[in-house]
Amino acid sequence: MPLERIDKLLTGAGLCSRRDAVRGVKAGWVTLDGEICRDAAKKVDPQTCRLTWKGEPVQTGRVYLMLNKPAGVLSARQDAEQKTVLDLLPKRFLDMGLFPVGRLDKDTVGLLLLTTDGVFAHGLTSPRRHVDKVYRAEAEGVLDERDIQAFAEGLTLRDGTKCRPAKLEILSAEAGKTTVLVTVQEGKYHQVRRMLASRGAPVVTLERLSVGAVTLDPKLERGQWRELTAQEIAALSG
Numbered sequence: 001m002p003l004e005r006i007d008k009l010l011t012g013a014g015l016c017s018r019r020d021a022v023r024g025v026k027a028g029w030v031t032l033d034g035e036i037c038r039d040a041a042k043k044v045d046p047q048t049c050r051l052t053w054k055g056e057p058v059q060t061g062r063v064y065l066m067l068n069k070p071a072g073v074l075s076a077r078q079d080a081e082q083k084t085v086l087d088l089l090p091k092r093f094l095d096m097g098l099f100p101v102g103r104l105d106k107d108t109v110g111l112l113l114l115t116t117d118g119v120f121a122h123g124l125t126s127p128r129r130h131v132d133k134v135y136r137a138e139a140e141g142v143l144d145e146r147d148i149q150a151f152a153e154g155l156t157l158r159d160g161t162k163c164r165p166a167k168l169e170i171l172s173a174e175a176g177k178t179t180v181l182v183t184v185q186e187g188k189y190h191q192v193r194r195m196l197a198s199r200g201a202p203v204v205t206l207e208r209l210s211v212g213a214v215t216l217d218p219k220l221e222r223g224q225w226r227e228l229t230a231q232e233i234a235a236l237s238g
Contacts (some may be wrong), residue, residue, distance in 0.1 A: 014095035
């Protein structure tokens with residue numbers, strides 16, 4: 001990874017302006033690998049350096065987060081009128097170029113990944129990579145083996161949209177409602193909702209449980225987040 005100036009890393013982390021970064025470095029507010037650094041122009045490797053600002057660690061490398069998305073927020077970086085997933089994160093992330101990996105619609109909850117790494121994101125969203133995305137849905141109506149087969153063969157939606165083969169697993173069916181797991185490897189607009197609706201089972205609730213080998217952390221409440229572990233990043237990058 002290219003080396004970057006310390007003052008640029010500080011501003012990129014959303015901690016201060018470039019001018020204040022230079023002043024802060026000169027004042028001794030910055031440490032580099034455990035030692036005070038007074039050279040704002042010094043270039044370092046963002047992925048390996050340990051940088052602090054006023055005693056607090058600075059996020060300098062690529063960022064990979066897991067969010068338990070609540071209903072009612074947009075999977076977008078910003079919106080003039082509505083709350084977005086970035087509004088759920090600490091302010092220090094806002095100027096890092098963080099963005100959602102794919103999208104969950106406003107009313108869908110569950111696992112949403114966010115990153116600053118475009119290559120990583122493309123690898124997870126490209127249908128050619130065959131990355132499984134698993135959803136749990138509660139739907140009106142009763143589904144059966146015919147619907148499982150239709151999903152496996154690849155559905156054609158009401159507007160003519162063709163979907164790749166997907167997996168439908170029926171967990172329970174009672175009182176006119178069905179709970180299912182749906183596994184897809186693409187991310188067309190409102191795809192899971194539209195697929196189920198095409199089989200006469202409009203979705204009541206929808207939650208994404210996993211992406212690839214990474215499952216939503218059960219310790220995260222709706223709206224909470226954490227950084228991905230090195231093992232999770234490796235599993236998603238493979």
